[in-house]
Amino acid sequence: MNISTSKIDQAVVMELAGRMDVIAAMEYEKAIMACLQRGDLKFVVDLNALDYVSSAGLRSLLTTAKKVKESKGMVNFCNVKGVVKEVFAMSGFDTILPIFKSVKDALPS
Amino acid sequence: MKTAPSQFRRTSLAVKLGLMVLAGTSVVFAAAFLYNHALSRRSILSNAETNARHLAGATVSRIEAVLNGVENIPCYMALCLEQRDWERADLIAFIRNALVADPDIFGSAVAFEPYAFNPQSLYFAPYCCRQGADIRQTWLGSDQYQYFNLDWYILPKELNRPMWSEPYFDEGGGKVIMTTYSVPFYRMVNGRRQFQGIVTADIALDWLVKIVSAVSFLKTGYACLISQNGMFVTHPDKRLIMRQSIFDLAEGAADAHLRQVGQAMVRGDTGFVRLQSPTLGKPSWLYYAPLKSPGWSLGVLFPEDELFADAQRMGRNILLIGLVGFVILFLIIVLISAAVTRPIRALARTTAEIALGNLDIKLPLVKSRDEVGELSYAFDNMRVALKEYIAGLTEATVARERLESELKIARTIQMSFLPKHFPPFPEQAEFDLYARLEPAKQVGGDLYDFFLLDDQHLFFSIGDVADKGVPAALFMAVTKTLMKGIALQGGLDPAGIMEHVNQELCKENDTNMFVTVFCGVLNFCTGKLVYSNAGHNPPLIRRAGSQPEELPVPKGIVLGTIEAVRYSTASLILHAGDTLVLYTDGVTEACNPSQDLYSMERLRETAAGVSDQEPKTVVDAIFQSVNAYAAGAPQSDDITVLALHYHGESSSDR
Numbered sequence: 132m133n134i135s136t137s138k139i140d141q142a143v144v145m146e147l148a149g150r151m152d153v154i155a156a157m158e159y160e161k162a163i164m165a166c167l168q169r170g171d172l173k174f175v176v177d178l179n180a181l182d183y184v185s186s187a188g189l190r191s192l193l194t195t196a197k198k199v200k201e202s203k204g205m206v207n208f209c210n211v212k213g214v215v216k217e218v219f220a221m222s223g224f225d226t227i228l229p230i231f232k233s234v235k236d237a238l239p240s
Numbered sequence: 241m242k243t244a245p246s247q248f249r250r251t252s253l254a255v256k257l258g259l260m261v262l263a264g265t266s267v268v269f270a271a272a273f274l275y276n277h278a279l280s281r282r283s284i285l286s287n288a289e290t291n292a293r294h295l296a297g298a299t300v301s302r303i304e305a306v307l308n309g310v311e312n313i314p315c316y317m318a319l320c321l322e323q324r325d326w327e328r329a330d331l332i333a334f335i336r337n338a339l340v341a342d343p344d345i346f347g348s349a350v351a352f353e354p355y356a357f358n359p360q361s362l363y364f365a366p367y368c369c370r371q372g373a374d375i376r377q378t379w380l381g382s383d384q385y386q387y388f389n390l391d392w393y394i395l396p397k398e399l400n401r402p403m404w405s406e407p408y409f410d411e412g413g414g415k416v417i418m419t420t421y422s423v424p425f426y427r428m429v430n431g432r433r434q435f436q437g438i439v440t441a442d443i444a445l446d447w448l449v450k451i452v453s454a455v456s457f458l459k460t461g462y463a464c465l466i467s468q469n470g471m472f473v474t475h476p477d478k479r480l481i482m483r484q485s486i487f488d489l490a491e492g493a494a495d496a497h498l499r500q501v502g503q504a505m506v507r508g509d510t511g512f513v514r515l516q517s518p519t520l521g522k523p524s525w526l527y528y529a530p531l532k533s534p535g536w537s538l539g540v541l542f543p544e545d546e547l548f549a550d551a552q553r554m555g556r557n558i559l560l561i562g563l564v565g566f567v568i569l570f571l572i573i574v575l576i577s578a579a580v581t582r583p584i585r586a587l588a589r590t591t592a593e594i595a596l597g598n599l600d601i602k603l604p605l606v607k608s609r610d611e612v613g614e615l616s617y618a619f620d621n622m623r624v625a626l627k628e629y630i631a632g633l634t635e636a637t638v639a640r641e642r643l644e645s646e647l648k649i650a651r652t653i654q655m656s657f658l659p660k661h662f663p664p665f666p667e668q669a670e671f672d673l674y675a676r677l678e679p680a681k682q683v684g685g686d687l688y689d690f691f692l693l694d695d696q697h698l699f700f701s702i703g704d705v706a707d708k709g710v711p712a713a714l715f716m717a718v719t720k721t722l723m724k725g726i727a728l729q730g731g732l733d734p735a736g737i738m739e740h741v742n743q744e745l746c747k748e749n750d751t752n753m754f755v756t757v758f759c760g761v762l763n764f765c766t767g768k769l770v771y772s773n774a775g776h777n778p779p780l781i782r783r784a785g786s787q788p789e790e791l792p793v794p795k796g797i798v799l800g801t802i803e804a805v806r807y808s809t810a811s812l813i814l815h816a817g818d819t820l821v822l823y824t825d826g827v828t829e830a831c832n833p834s835q836d837l838y839s840m841e842r843l844r845e846t847a848a849g850v851s852d853q854e855p856k857t858v859v860d861a862i863f864q865s866v867n868a869y870a871a872g873a874p875q876s877d878d879i880t881v882l883a884l885h886y887h888g889e890s891s892s893d894r
Binding site: 150154155183185186187189190193194197220221222223224226227 | 798
């Protein structure tokens with residue numbers, strides 16, 4: 132999996148591309164935690180180019196979302212589609228994670 | 241264990257070093273030798289030139305001393321003839337006295353111009369010459385011998401100076417080589433000097449031959465004399481004398497260089513040249529110098545090989561000494577380097593021991609503070625480091641083995657919790673059930689379960705913990721235990737069971753671990769199935785005679801994430817011949833070597849392709865298909881399939 136990070140206003144926009152397996156999940160967790168330690172609190176995770184997410188990937192999405200919330204921050208997801216959307220729907224993650232249509236929508240107002 | 245390859249020993253360091261030093265020394269020696277050789281050649285050549293010059297000079301002086309002595313007589317006679325008129329008898333006596341005065345003179349004549357002595361006489365030329373011990377007097381001049389037309393007469397007359405004639409072979413006299421010195425004499429007539437005639441003195445050249453023949457140089461070197469015309473006057477080869485000139489030799493040998501040398505000699509030059517001698521037949525050196533008064537040239541010729549014979553012998557000796565020296569030097573170097581490399585060899589033997597695993601061996605003590613000492617010290621450090629490294633490695637291996645044993649434990653926990661006796665309920669003819677779980681190497685945390693709630697109801701479930709290893713196995717065990725405990729309490733539908741289990745799992749779940757679960761309760765008497773789903777893959781249902789399709793499941797969040805979540809229960813009626821296939825994502829997400837997923841479509845096709853609806857057949861067919869697809873690629877997740885076939889109530893009568 133490839134993670135590209137950019138910043139729009141106050142929010143960190145993370146673009147995940149490829150397959151999110153156990154190892155990729157750990158990378159993603161590290162990336163979020165590093166930003167959190169630098170003081171970033173607002174995240175937008177763009178799943179447009181994500182082809183697959185494993186249960187470990189789901190777990191890391193959940194874990195990091197909880198960690199950011201504990202720090203009074205927020206993680207918004209956007210462009211959830213295809214297999215990823217199916218997995219989100221199946222696991223019920225689409226009901227517990229804030230999901231938006233596009234990066235623009237997901238950016239905090 | 242490996243031993244040092246034998247080709248490493250073929251040339252020892254000592255021999256190699258010896259050869260290298262020898263090669264270097266050889267180059268220096270060869271350069272010095274060649275330089276010395278060239279220098280000594282030059283010096284030898286220069287010495288030879290000096291010697292040849294001295295020799296030729298001395299010889300020339302000796303010859304010229306005689307010739308000058310001879311020249312004095314006719315000059316004196318010419319002077320006397322000019323002083324007064326002479327009587328015929330006086331003149332003859334005068335000539336005779338000259339022969340008496342100088343024993344070198346063979347003969348002498350006073351030849352007058354025609355009619356000069358006697359107006360009636362065309363010829364007047366008295367001539368005295370030796371005959372044995374006596375002196376004989378004759379007259380020159382006849383119609384056959386008109387002396388005033390001959391070279392010895394005309395040339396001095398025309399040139400107005402005394403001169404030596406070209407040597408000639410005297411047939412009439414003593415059969416010896418002769419040469420004649422002619423001096424013109426004059427008389428004052430009306431205040432003008434008028435030519436009167438020529439006074440001559442003949443000398444035999446046998447003494448000259450003796451003098452020149454006596455000259456020798458080196459072994460076969462010799463001297464020779466050539467005349468103004470290049471004719472050999474003296475030469476060790478008697479056949480050449482007065483018969484051949486140096487130009488004849490050059491012509492015969494087609495040697496342009498020799499001709500040039502001949503021309504230089506005739507010109508009266510002095511020189512030292514290398515040439516191919518036709519007489520010696522090998523490369524030779526020639527020193528030549530002129531005899532001024534007769535215009536002859538003396539050459540000293542000697543072969544080159546004789547000149548350098550000493551130098552060559554000396555060179556051979558030096559080479560021989562050098563060779564012996566090299567052998568001795570080589571032996572010395574070999575001995576020294578053998579001594580130097582002895583500790584290295586000992587070291588090599590010891591390291592071979594170390595390579596065999598004996599890390600406690602003592603390295604041979606090298607006291608020297610040189611590179612060998614350093615090497616020995618470094619080797620000992622390496623041995624110690626190696627020992628520590630191996631100890632560390634052993635520890636790491638133990639740790640890894642412990643980890644692996646933990647994984648084994650996890651697998652054991654996981655597998656020990658699963659019901660493994662098939663068929664599980666042989667007395668229940670209404671349904672058949674088969675399940676199979678293949679743990680991944682890391683152990684994924686899949687689970688399945690089934691048990692009878694009472695004599696009509698079968699509870700069955702499948703689940704997948706989102707983690708690996710021991711934690712996943714433990715979480716799976718907890719989930720399964722909770723589920724069984726809560727389900728067996730009775731009074732709850734599947735959604736209620738899910739809610740209770742979720743509640744329990746969410747308590748103190750710091751790790752955010754979660755589990756997806758599908759569970760159902762089948763009334764196998766009526767065929768009514770109630771079920772609930774918590775984020776798990778929807779099972780496939782294959783109605784008798786139809787294609788398998790996804791079971792519509794109510795939406796529900798995975799267990800263990802959010803407390804107090806509501807789950808829903810759905811229901812349907814199973815008919816005889818219907819089959820349910822439950823699976824985990826280890827099936828649909830099994831990867832082949834190029835990381836492509838097995839996918840839902842393949843699963844559906846495989847399930848459709850199984851004609852026999854016996855659960856074991858269906859499950860085995862799916863596993864076979866997945867394994868074939870994976871083609872040996874290691875799977876990261878557990879693979880679990882549970883199949884339930886409903887025979888229907890009527891079949892209990894079978």
